[in-house]
Amino acid sequence: MLAATVLAGVLVHDVIPPADAWLVDHAFAAPGSRLAAVATAIGGVGTLLCLGALTAGAVAAAVVRRRAGRGAGYVARVLVTVPLAASVLLLQGLFLRPGPPQQPQAGTYPSGHVAVVTAIAFAAVLLYRELGQGWHRVALGGALTAVTLVAGSRIVLAEHWLLDAAGAVAGALGIGLLAAAVLRLGPATQVPVRSAG
Incomplete structure (x- = not known):
């Protein structure tokens, strides 16, 4: 996926694909x-909800792991993925692709x-996996929804092309x-959650 991102950046550096132009128009x-x-509002609220979900997931996963007699090292390692994954935005300076006319x-x-x-x-999805399959599914659905809505908001505001998102x-x-x-951080580290009763 990272290679595809770099390749797309090279190929469309100064090209506006028809889908991008149509969406902005x-x-x-x-x-x-x-x-x-x-x-x-969607852009701001979506970001805040993701941060809230991440914080709640980190606390809950740490509690579950502690009760199971396992350390919180997993939670700390998951949190390290946030700045690492977000570092893809540093490619902006490499490609300097022009944005939509309104940007x-x-x-x-x-x-x-x-x-x-x-x-x-x-x-957040990695953290909620620690809470059991049900929570993991909810987190995955929430993550897909939040990313889609925030990406869509950037396009509707003409801050970015579809390809940028x-x-x-x-x-x-x-x-x-x-x-x-x-x-x-693979599934092998998952801690089963005991059911009440």
Whole structure:
């Protein structure tokens, strides 16, 4: 996924694919419009909800692991994946891809906002896996929803092209998966949760 992000950045450095142009032409919300206000709120609230879910997941996973007689090292290692996965946004300075016409800033690929939300959501999913399959599914569904809505909000606000958001998701997940492998965060570390009664 990381290789695909870099390759896409090289190939479309100064090219605007038709899907990107169509979306910005048809989905752009004018500043001050109701849709722009909703998109702005989604971007902020989605990020805050992901941070809240990550914090709650870290605390809950640490408690579950402590009760099972295991250390909190796993939780600390998962939290390290957040800045690592979000570091994909550093590629912006390498590609300096121009953004949509409404965005004067160069260097919008990959989207930093989407990269950070994806990194947080990725770590939250790893943490909730420690709480059992049900919580893991809820976290995965919440993460997919949050990343999709935040990415969509960036496109509706014409802050980023579709490819900027897709590259951020792919790159952050690619780095996150590599970090998870290096830090040994695989399913084997899962602690079963005892049912009440």
